[in-house]
Amino acid sequence: TQLLEQSPQFLSIQEGENLTVYCNSSSVFSSLQWYRQEPGEGPVLLVTVVTGGEVKKLKRLTFQFGDARKDSSLHITAAQPGDTGLYLCAGDNYGQNFVFGPGTRLSVLP
Amino acid sequence: KAGVTQTPRYLIKTRGQQVTLSCSPISGHRSVSWYQQTPGQGLQFLFEYFSETQRNKGNFPGRFSGRQFSNSRSEMNVSTLELGDSALYLCASSPGQGIRQYFGPGTRLTVT
Numbered sequence: 001t002q003l004l005e006q007s008p009q010f011l012s013i014q015e016g017e018n019l020t021v022y023c024n025s026s027s028v029f030s031s032l033q034w035y036r037q038e039p040g041e042g043p044v045l046l047v048t049v050v051t052g053g054e055v056k057k058l059k060r061l062t063f064q065f066g067d068a069r070k071d072s073s074l075h076i077t078a079a080q081p082g083d084t085g086l087y088l089c090a091g092d093n094y095g096q097n098f099v100f101g102p103g104t105r106l107s108v109l110p
Numbered sequence: 111k112a113g114v115t116q117t118p119r120y121l122i123k124t125r126g127q128q129v130t131l132s133c134s135p136i137s138g139h140r141s142v143s144w145y146q147q148t149p150g151q152g153l154q155f156l157f158e159y160f161s162e163t164q165r166n167k168g169n170f171p172g173r174f175s176g177r178q179f180s181n182s183r184s185e186m187n188v189s190t191l192e193l194g195d196s197a198l199y200l201c202a203s204s205p206g207q208g209i210r211q212y213f214g215p216g217t218r219l220t221v222t
Contacts, residue, residue, distance in 0.1 A: 035213075042114070042200050042213030043153075088153065095207045097166050100145075100153035 003027075004091055004101035012107040016078050021087055021104040024071045029091030032065055032072045033098070037086040079108045112136070114203050114214035122220045128189040131217045135182050135203030141165075142184040143211065144176060147198040159184055160207065188219075196221045 004025045013019055023032070031050045035043035047056050049065035049072060056063045060083075062075040076083055086105050090098045115134045123129050135142050144156040155168040159178035176186045182203075188195055198218050202211035 041215050042202070044213070045210055048210070090153075097143075097155045097158065097168065098211070099155070102152035 004089055004099055006087075006089060006101040006104050008104060009102070010105050010107075012109065013079055015080055015108055015110050018075070018077050019079060019106070020073055020075045021106070022071070022073050023089035023101050025091060025099075026070065027091065027099075028069050029099075030069075030094045031092040032069070033090045033092065034063055034072070034074055035088040035090065037088060037103075038084075043086075043088055076106075079106075081108045081110050084108050114201060114212050116199075116201050116214040116217050118217060119215065120218045120220075122222060123191050124222055125191055125193060127191050128187065129191060129219060131186045131188075131199055131201075131219070133184045133186070133201030133203075133214060135184070135201075136212055139203035139205050139212075140182055141204040141206055141209075142178055142182065143202045143204070144184070144186050145200040145202065146170075147200055147216070148196075153200070156186070165207070191221045193221050195219065 007022045031048050033048045034046045036046055037043040047063045052067045052069045054065045060077045064073045084107050086103045088103045089101045117132045141160045143158040145153050147153045156170055157164055157176050158166040162178045173189045178184045198216045200216045201214045204211045
């Protein structure tokens with residue numbers, strides 16, 4: 001069974017701080033996705049990383065895919081209250097299905 | 111384009127009853143996947159339909175079933191509801207396998 005672990009589970013920080021959340025697995029995925037989910041809504045895709053070692057930037061968000069394609073990290077610079085939400089990583093099981101991690105619940109206080 | 115829509119948004123059922131949830135994908139999308147989201151287990155894959163055929167299935171009991179119609183709309187059915195079936199049920203559509211998924215807002219099912 002493929003599993004994705006995310007850490008930390010919960011994170012509460014002040015506006016302007018930096019943070020990093022992690023997504024780890026013992027399995028290799030063909031790609032890995034990061035989503036943000038807000039209350040009452042479905043997850044919204046932020047980024048897909050495909051190549052081992054790949055780094056992608058989306059404004060203040062930086063995503064990295066591990067060299068072995070088993071882990072990933074999301075770094076947020078100067079967090080804002082609008083970044084509050086549940087951050088989910090999902091591994092693409094070579095087109096068969098997506099395996100989701102349990103999520104990191106981020107709260108950014110003004 | 112309209113996004114993925116799910117009906118109903120909220121539902122309360124009693125143990126032993128059955129329930130049918132509906133999902134309308136984005137126009138032109140032929141793949142529909144269903145997920146169950148709970149605080150304890152996170153997001154778990156139920157099944158995926160593509161062109162009316164179930165293509166992949168997760169590790170859920172046979173009480174969970176689904177189908178897809180020729181217009182790509184999909185329904186999910188849960189029979190003999192249990193308290194543990196209380197969850198947010200999410201539907202995601204995609205143009206095809208391995209291509210970006212777009213999630214609907216979900217149906218919040220409460221079993222009492």
